Amino acid sequence: MLTVVCETPGTLRALDRPVPERAEGEVMLRVKRVGVCGTDLHIFTGNQPYLNYPRVMGHELSGTVEAAPTGSGLQPGDTVYVMPYLSCGKCIACRAGKTNCCVNIQVLGVHRDGAFTEFLSVPQQFVHKVEGVSLDQAAMVEFLAIGAHAVRRSGARAGQRILVVGAGPIGMAAMIFAQLNGAVVTALDSREDRLDFCTRSLKVSHSVRLGAGDEAQLATLTENEFFDVVFDATGNPKAMERGFQLVAHGGTYVLISIVGANITFSDPEFHKREMTLMSSRNATNEDFNTVLDAMRAGLIPPTLNTHRMALADVPTQFQNLLDPKAGVIKAIVEC
Incomplete structure (x- = not known):
């Protein structure tokens, strides 16, 4: 063979x-x-x-x-x-x-x-x-289930502001299932073509290009409160560390990415937010079934x-x- x-x-x-x-x-x-x-x-x-x-x-x-x-x-x-x-x-x-x-x-x-x-x-x-x-x-199903699992772990719910950093397939999966939960999703990435895809095919509410002035744009989108849940799907240590700054007070930060490096953050900033930090690894049968149900219902973009x-x-x-x-x-x- x-x-x-x-x-x-x-x-x-x-x-x-x-x-x-x-x-x-x-x-x-x-x-x-x-x-x-x-x-x-x-x-x-x-x-x-x-x-x-x-x-x-x-x-x-x-x-x-x-x-x-x-x-x-x-x-x-x-x-x-x-x-x-x-x-x-x-x-x-x-x-x-x-x-x-x-x-x-x-x-x-x-x-x-x-x-x-x-x-x-x-x-x-x-x-x-x-x-x-x-x-x-x-x-x-598998890569979509990873996004579904991360969203389920986060507890993202209707009306919350969600930021997904990294608009690759896993990040897009998180966007899809956060939106199916009724959340308002913003995509952050360095690639304009990926952001265009998220806006056009995934119908995210906002997309922001990574670079000078991006934090100001994110602040404006959230009335300077930033995001109830931030998902990192970049696989980049610096991006993962920066994401701590983008979580609202009382918010949650979910690291879907995994890297062979140590990740550090400011403890005072972490504590003053009473931030919840969690990892999200792989998926379970429950998440696979969630994806299959969404596929059968026509809720996963065919593109x-x-x-x-x-x-x-x-x-x-x-x-x-x-x-x-x-x-x-x-x-x-x-x-």
Whole structure:
């Protein structure tokens, strides 16, 4: 089977590997679609803190069942998506229902080989039959669920002022679900094309270009009170630190981004606001179901998927996704 391996940062190679054997309790999948995530781009550029090379990337996937355990409820040919966070089910986080931050988590495409391949065998409990959405949509559930999870954790509600810093796919996912909660959303980013997309396709209330005078603009939009909830989706330490200044008194700051660095902030500024600071990692089944319900209701813009390529073309075309001029929002690999 064709498999694309990231051997070292910047080096992708197409290999012919044997089809994996299906272990007991696993489902053999024929991979059909794989969404390209910021994590994959970070792996390619060497900026993913939880990874060892070589690695088969890809954790946003949909496919069809080739074989499944008896009694699983899955049949050959069923369309499925995969929960890519393989949790242990036993640790302190799993026992509390927080499988997204399992102590022993194994994320497909990060801790273990992922979906840039033709066949994949996955434990049954992480494979979910999906109806009422396309293969393309099913491959985009995961990144949208990350945004839905962050919004759910934040408690964002109708009428609140929300700022999302970083208008990549994860940031856009947070914008979508904050708006579905009735919040008033402002997007902050350095790229005019991304901001235009947020205004045109996501219908955010405001967009502000990062740069000189941006804080004054944000102050004006909020009557100098700033934002009830700020989400950081930049993956940039300096941006993450700056975000503390943009949270209203009594507000909440949610770090969706993860970076291999220490983040510092002014304790007096933090305390005088009685700010709530939280991280948001991955997503849970509840968040995946929230996304699927929104998709079936037609509430997710169909314009998010902007680029696609065949699996065989990944070694030569993948680096093009890093070019801002390409205007990539979400790329999908067809297997």
